[in-house]
Amino acid sequence: xxxxxxxxxxxxxxxxxxxxxxxxxxxxxxxxxxxxxxxxxxxxxxxxxxxxxxxxxxxxxxxxxxxxxxxxxxxxxxxxxxxxxxxxxxxxxxxxxxxxxxxxxxxxxxxxxxxxxxxxxxxxxxxxxxxxxxxxxxxxxxxxxxxxxxxxxxxxxxxxxxxxxxxxxxxxxxxxxxxxxxxxxxxxxxxxxxxxxxxxxxxxxxxxxxxxxxxxxxxxxxxxxxxxxxxxxxxxxxxxxxxxxxxxxxxxxxxxxxxxxxxxxxxxxxxxxxxxxxxxxxxxxxxxxxxxxxxxxxxxxxxxxxxxxxxxxxxxxxxxxxxxxxxxxxxxxxxxxxxxxxxxxxxxxxxxxxxxxxxxx
Amino acid sequence: xxxxxxxxxxxxxxxxxxxxxxxxxxxxxxxxxxxxxxxxxxxxxxxxxxxxxxxxxxxxxxxxxxxxxxxxxxxxxxxxxxxxxxxxxxxxxxxxxxxxxxxxxxxxxxxxxxxxxxxxxxxxxxxxxxxxxxxxxxxxxxxxxxxxxxxxxxxxxxxxxxxxxxxxxxxxxxxxxxxxxxxxxxxxxxxxxxxxxxxxxx
Amino acid sequence: xxxxxxxxxxxxxxxxxxxxxxxxxxxxxxxxxxxxxxxxxxxxxxxxxxxxxxxxxxxxxxxxxxxxxxxxxxxxxxxxxxxxxxxxxxxxxxxxxxxxxxxxxxxxxxxxxxxxxxxxxxxxxxxxxxxxxxxxxxxxxxxxxxxxxxxxxxxxxxxxxxxxxxxxxxxxxxxxxxxxxxxxxxxxxxxxxxxxxxxxxxxxxxxxxxxxxxxxxxxxxxxxxxxxxxxxxxxxxxxxxxxxxxxxxxxxxxxxxxxxxxxxxxxxxxxxxxxxxxxxxxxxxxxxxxxxxxxxxxxxxxxx
Numbered sequence: 001x002x003x004x005x006x007x008x009x010x011x012x013x014x015x016x017x018x019x020x021x022x023x024x025x026x027x028x029x030x031x032x033x034x035x036x037x038x039x040x041x042x043x044x045x046x047x048x049x050x051x052x053x054x055x056x057x058x059x060x061x062x063x064x065x066x067x068x069x070x071x072x073x074x075x076x077x078x079x080x081x082x083x084x085x086x087x088x089x090x091x092x093x094x095x096x097x098x099x100x101x102x103x104x105x106x107x108x109x110x111x112x113x114x115x116x117x118x119x120x121x122x123x124x125x126x127x128x129x130x131x132x133x134x135x136x137x138x139x140x141x142x143x144x145x146x147x148x149x150x151x152x153x154x155x156x157x158x159x160x161x162x163x164x165x166x167x168x169x170x171x172x173x174x175x176x177x178x179x180x181x182x183x184x185x186x187x188x189x190x191x192x193x194x195x196x197x198x199x200x201x202x203x204x205x206x207x208x209x210x211x212x213x214x215x216x217x218x219x220x221x222x223x224x225x226x227x228x229x230x231x232x233x234x235x236x237x238x239x240x241x242x243x244x245x246x247x248x249x250x251x252x253x254x255x256x257x258x259x260x261x262x263x264x265x266x267x268x269x270x271x272x273x274x275x276x277x278x279x280x281x282x283x284x285x286x287x288x289x290x291x292x293x294x295x296x297x298x299x300x301x302x303x304x305x306x307x308x309x310x311x312x313x314x315x316x317x318x319x320x321x322x323x324x325x326x327x328x329x330x331x332x333x334x335x336x337x338x339x340x341x342x343x344x345x346x347x348x349x350x351x352x353x354x355x356x357x358x359x360x361x
Numbered sequence: 362x363x364x365x366x367x368x369x370x371x372x373x374x375x376x377x378x379x380x381x382x383x384x385x386x387x388x389x390x391x392x393x394x395x396x397x398x399x400x401x402x403x404x405x406x407x408x409x410x411x412x413x414x415x416x417x418x419x420x421x422x423x424x425x426x427x428x429x430x431x432x433x434x435x436x437x438x439x440x441x442x443x444x445x446x447x448x449x450x451x452x453x454x455x456x457x458x459x460x461x462x463x464x465x466x467x468x469x470x471x472x473x474x475x476x477x478x479x480x481x482x483x484x485x486x487x488x489x490x491x492x493x494x495x496x497x498x499x500x501x502x503x504x505x506x507x508x509x510x511x512x513x514x515x516x517x518x519x520x521x522x523x524x525x526x527x528x529x530x531x532x533x534x535x536x537x538x539x540x541x542x543x544x545x546x547x548x549x550x551x552x553x554x555x556x557x558x559x560x561x562x563x
Numbered sequence: 564x565x566x567x568x569x570x571x572x573x574x575x576x577x578x579x580x581x582x583x584x585x586x587x588x589x590x591x592x593x594x595x596x597x598x599x600x601x602x603x604x605x606x607x608x609x610x611x612x613x614x615x616x617x618x619x620x621x622x623x624x625x626x627x628x629x630x631x632x633x634x635x636x637x638x639x640x641x642x643x644x645x646x647x648x649x650x651x652x653x654x655x656x657x658x659x660x661x662x663x664x665x666x667x668x669x670x671x672x673x674x675x676x677x678x679x680x681x682x683x684x685x686x687x688x689x690x691x692x693x694x695x696x697x698x699x700x701x702x703x704x705x706x707x708x709x710x711x712x713x714x715x716x717x718x719x720x721x722x723x724x725x726x727x728x729x730x731x732x733x734x735x736x737x738x739x740x741x742x743x744x745x746x747x748x749x750x751x752x753x754x755x756x757x758x759x760x761x762x763x764x765x766x767x768x769x770x771x772x773x774x775x776x777x778x779x780x781x782x783x784x785x786x787x788x789x790x791x792x793x794x795x796x797x798x799x800x801x802x803x804x805x806x807x808x809x810x811x812x813x814x815x816x817x818x819x820x821x822x823x824x825x826x827x828x829x830x831x832x833x834x835x836x837x838x839x840x841x842x843x844x845x846x847x848x849x850x851x852x853x854x855x856x857x858x859x860x861x862x863x864x865x866x867x
Contacts, residue, residue, distance in 0.1 A: 008655040058577070079616040083591075084582060183611035183786040185485075186714050312712055322784045325621030329701070332623065332653055336646045336683045336842055339828055340745035340764040343810050348739055379584050383636045386596045390634065393603045394777045394792045395692075423600075425593055462597075483721035487601035487610045509606045509753045510792035512773075538755060542604040555604035557753065557792075 023068050037061040046250075046279025047071055051320065052078030053180070053199045055249045055278055072201075076321045083180075092234045092243065093171065096253045096276070097157065100149035101229040103280075108159075108222050108257060114152025119228065120280070155225035156255045156272060165224075165257060165270040186312045193315065197292055198276060200318030202284040208308045209290035217294040217306035220259035221273065228252040228280050252277050254285035258293050260300060271300060372441070373407045374421055374449035381405060385422035389544055392553030397506040397517035399499045399550040409441035411467045413495045415546035417445070420493065424452040424463055431461035431478070431490075435468050461490050469494040470521045475529055475541050486538040489556075496520060496547040507559040516563055519545045519552060530560035585632040585665040591615055595633035595788070599779060602790035607752030608720070609703050609787040617783065624657055625783030627680050627699035634695060634779070635661065635678060640668045642676035647684035647825065647842035654682070671845050683746075685767040687824045687846040690776035692793060698761040700782035703789065705749040705759040725757045728800060736805050745810070751798045752791055766809045766825045771797040816841045817859040819850035 024031065038045055038061040048060040052075045060078060067073035103119025106112055118124075159165040169190060176191035177184075184192055197205065212218060230248040237244055254275035262268035273293025275285035294308040295315075308314060317323060375381035388400040408417035424430055430452045436442045442465075443454045455461055458477040466472045472494070481489035496519045503518030504527065523529060533540045533556055540556030554560070583589065591613075598612035617625040635641065641661055645654040649671040657680060658669050670676050673688040682699040690696060706716040709727050719727065728749055735743040742748075748765035752758045760768060761780060771778065771791060778791040791797060801807035815822045817838040824846065826839035838859055841847035856862050 008650045008652045009659070012652055012655060012659075062577070076616075076620070080618040081580070083615040083617075084580075084586070084588060086588065180613070182613045185611065312714060316713075321616065322621045325623060325625075326701070326784055327622075328620060329622030332682075333646050333651055334683070334762075335827055336764055336825070337746040337762050339826070339842075340766070340810060342828065344741065344743065344745050348741065351740065379589065380637060382589065382593070387634065387636060390596070390599060390603065391777070393600055394790075423593060423597055425590055427594065428597070484717050485611075486605050486608060487598070489601075491597075491600065509795040510603075512775075512794040538605045538608060542600070557604060557606060 023066070032065060034058055034061040034065065037064050043280060044069070044071060044074075046281055047202060047284070048074045048078055050278040050281050050284065051075045051199050051201065052082065053278075054078050054082040072320050072324050076324070079321050089235055089237070090175075091246065092236060094231045094233065094249075094251070096227070096231055096251065097154050098151065099227060099229040099231050099251075099253070100248075101152050101227050102149050102250075103229070104152065104225065104227040106155045106223065106225045108155060108224050112155060112158065114150065117150070117152075121282075149229050154227075154255065156257070159224065159257070159270065163267075163269065165272060166260070168272075184315070186315075188311065188315065193292065193295055193311070194274065194276070196315045196318060197288045200288070201320035201323065202281065202287070204318050204320070204323075205287035205291055206283060208294075208314060209287035211306070212290050212294050212308050217297065217302075217309045219256075219271075219273070219290070219293050221256045221290060221293065222258075223286065224255040224257035224272070226252065226254045226282055226285065228282070250279055252279065252281050252285040254282070254289040256286070256289040256293055263301065271296070372409050372445060374445075375418075376405045381418070382422040385418040388551050389419055389423065389553065392544060392551045393510075393542065393555045394553070395510045396508060396554055396558040397504075397511065397515050397552055399548075399552045402546065402549060402551045404549075409439060409445050411435050411439060411495075412442045412445065412465065413467070413547055415549070415551060416465055416467075416493050416495045419544055419546055419551065420446060420452075420463065420465060421449050423491070424450040426451045426453070428462040429453045429455040429460050431455055431458045431464040433464070433466045433468055433472060436465055458490075464490055464492045466492060466494045468521075469496065469523055472523055475533055478541055480536055480539045480541060483539065486540075489539065489541055491542050491544060493544045493546055494522075496522070496545045499545075499548055499550060499552060503563045505561040505563045506554075507561065509557045510555075511558075517552070518563075527560055527562060530554065530558070534559055582664060585635050585661065585667075586618070587615065587629065587632045591629075592633045595629055598788045599630065599633065599790065602779070602788045603777075603792055605756075606791055606795050607750075607756030607758040607789060609758075609782075609789045611786055612788050614783045614786040619656070619660070621784035622701060623653060624680070624682060624699040626781030626785075626788070627682070627697050627783075628657060628660070628781070629783055630697050630779050630781035630788060631661065631678060631680050632665070634697070635665055635667055637665075637667065639677045640670050640675055642670050642673065642679045642845075643681075644679065644684060644686070644843075644845075645682040646827070647686070648844040650844065672849075673843075673845050683762050683764075684825070684842060685763060685770045687821075687841070687843040688849075690770075690774055692775040694776040696774075696776050696778045698763075698778065698780045700759070700761045700780050700785075700787070702747075703759055703780065703782040703785050703787040705747075705757050720756060723755065725751075725800075728757060729802075732800060733802065736802070742801075742805065748807075749800050751800060753795050753797075757800070758789060758791075764810065764825060765799065765807075768797070768799045768807070769809065773797075812839060814839055815857060816847060816850075817857040819847045819855045819860060820857040821847065821850055821855070 038057050044064050045057060045060045048063055048071060049055050063074035063077040066077060103121060104117040156165055177189060179192055179195045230250055232248050233246045234243050235246055256273035258271045258273055260271040273289040275288030277285045291308050295311050297304050297309045388402045392400045402415050402418060404414035404418035406414060406417055430446055446452050461478055464478060478490035481487060498520045500518035501516040505514050506517050507514045537556055542556055543554040545552045594613055598610045602610045617628055643654045643658040645651040661667050662669055673686040678695045680697040704716050706719055709731055710716050732742050746764045747759055747762040748768055750758050750760050773794050775793050777793055780789045799807040812826045816826060818840050821841055825842045827842045828837055828839055830837050
């Protein structure tokens with residue numbers, strides 16, 4: 001006699017209880033607070049906000065904690081919450097030229113108005129494990145005023161004054177496509193491309209951006225500017241007849257300056273690749289700018305053929321919530337389909353064996 | 362609101378926006394899934410005339426700011442109707458039938474040519490209008506329907522309808538997979554005639 | 564529009580988060596409902612829709628869940644199956660989701676359900692005209708494995724250019740002597756669109772033809788909804804010299820002795836011992852309760 005395995009419900013309940021226990025870890029240790037996560041694992045929180053497409057430090061910290069530090073799981077938690085939120089209106093476009101800058105680097109000029117501002121960066125740190133962080137300490141005094149944000153002009157605007165770089169596309173006032181409210185169809189416009197990349201997986205965009213540097217759609221990039229700081233979010237309220245400031249968000253913006261030969265109609269000028277990400281995510285902003293530029297091959301009359309230029313491929317696979325779901329779904333039961341395949345393979349093997357026997361006789 | 366129709370706009374929408382919308386949608390869904398079979402539609406709302414309760418229930422269940430609505434002459438002539446739809450559904454009212462995702466038709470006898478509305482494209486046949494026609498009567502004889510959703514053939518009738526209705530439906534079927542889809546609403550019910558249906562003389 | 568909060572998640576010191584009936588907000592439901600209506604009007608055509616992130620992973624039934632959430636009402640009785648079984652973990656998780664967010668009645672009995680969400684099977688019990696069968700679909704595009712680009716496949720559907728599919732099936736025959744597609748076997752719907760029936764075994768394909776129930780298909784990650792209205796012609800693609808055939812099982816179900824049903828192979832030991840039992844657990848349990856006993860089964864009264 002045979003009794004089939006049952007009790008899926010109980011098994012799930014128990015598994016989730018166990019997950020809760022493992023998440024908590026040693027109960028003798030204090031539970032990590034959301035403030036601690038927000039303050040001390042800031043870049044993890046930033047990535048969750050960026051790829052989760054929701055600017056909420058507290059919820060992103062909660063997601064990091066709930067996901068036991070698995071950032072893609074945390075991004076997924078934020079996305080699933082975000083999708084239930086009602087929409088009150090659309091903000092005015094962010095003006096990153098008005099950013100209160102906390103960090104800014106340009107590779108194209110030695111010095112420039114506003115100057116280079118290293119800010120909080122891993123750059124030039126020696127990557128030596130700092131055992132002093134292993135304990136409680138790790139206090140760092142900074143000179144007064146050195147972390148106060150400053151306003152400064154964008155490098156690409158300076159280049160633009162001379163007409164040396166293509167102009168940023170005009171805002172024609174039309175409502176941009178919204179990838180969270182409508183299904184994407186190819187080919188896509190600039191807004192769709194940028195939105196998709198902005199919430200795309202950092203690792204995926206890093207690899208694709210890297211590939212362009214190694215000759216797969218090389219575009220001779222220079223970091224015109226990378227800046228990180230605070231930008232005001234402003235909402236137009238037609239009923240009131242004036243605009244309202246909703247507060248500030250922190251973003252990282254990267255403008256790559258890339259080569260372009262010019263054409264019969266356009267004098268030689270630099271082109272741009274654009275990256276904008278919530279929080280401090282320089283690697284992501286730079287990768288996004290490289291890939292964005294590579295995807296513009298058609299518009300700029302370049303040769304196609306490299307992976308980073310393939311719009312449908314790049315944009316269809318850059319969402320890590322989609323990707324992780326579909327890859328991981330392979331662990332769901334598939335035994336019905338597998339049975340169908342087993343049956344066919346057995347049948348074909350039997351037929352082949354019969355044929356070989358026949359041939360041998 | 363300073364709109365002159367503001368008072369009329371406040372005539373009641375759904376009693377229960379969640380469940381009434383669900384029930385109205387389900388009626389429309391089964392109506393299109395089983396062409397010609399009349400589904401009961403309990404329309405618990407009080408729209409301004411000449412918009413019927415059944416047509417209003419379908420409009421509130423299916424329309425919102427993403428779906429421009431076109432109104433036929435009798436409905437467009439009643440400012441309270443547009444105000445009602447804007448208030449309860451948030452839907453924009455359009456004058457150009459070619460820009461409509463839904464069209465509300467109080468007088469099916471006088472309705473403009475179906476081809477004035479979006480028919481969808483070969484790539485995206487779903488980008489076509491849904492016409493909601495207000496009728497007063499449903500019957501089982503007069504027309505014979507055939508196609509997906511119908512076991513064999515089925516008898517159908519409704520009134521009022523355009524005088525050249527059968528010819529219009531034949532022209533619409535000839536466009537398949539492009540074409541418009543019809544919901545006939547009234548008499549406490551809704552019947553569907555999707556573009557896939559073949560309408561013959563009974 | 565007032566949302567009715569019916570479930571909530573405690574946030575300790577944070578404020579509670581409340582969700583609408585069946586989780587989705589009303590605007591999202593309307594958008595999905597409009598897509599369903601167009602899908603019904605153009606049988607077998609994949610309607611793009613703005614699928615939302617759901618609180619379960621893409622690939623785990625988010626398309627089916629969104630379709631179910633959009634059609635579900637308080638009077639419905641919901642059944643959820645995965646691999647034909649009501650008690651598989653993902654079926655349990657999805658059923659629990661709707662019990663929690665919609666407080667809807669659920670059942671395992673096929674005949675009692677008004678909405679059945681399924682992954683990979685069509686129930687053995689014949690469906691009736693008051694039922695909606697919602698399929699979870701991973702890859703809705705039947706041409707995807709021949710041509711991965713949506714821009715290309717959309718053209719092929721527009722032109723009803725399905726030669727590529729026939730070539731692929733015929734190449735199988737040339738190479739293997741068989742059409743090597745055993746599940747997600749393509750069908751032609753109402754004489755026009757070629758459609759992916761989702762990864763059901765081809766054994767289930769004939770059940771789609773002239774089915775009295777409404778069949779809805781939801782692909783969340785790929786953002787497509789499609790439909791087969793009741794009593795619609797659904798033909799599995801084949802050739803005159805190689806007509807469509809379904810799997811045939813040599814033995815009846817080892818528990819309920821049913822024949823002509825789809826069976827799962829269960830490995831009993833590491834010495835080659837195996838048995839074949841109904842994949843449709845409700846069908847098998849019902850038959851056992853009626854006194855049908857297979858070679859490894861136990862008579863109903865003994866089991867009780």
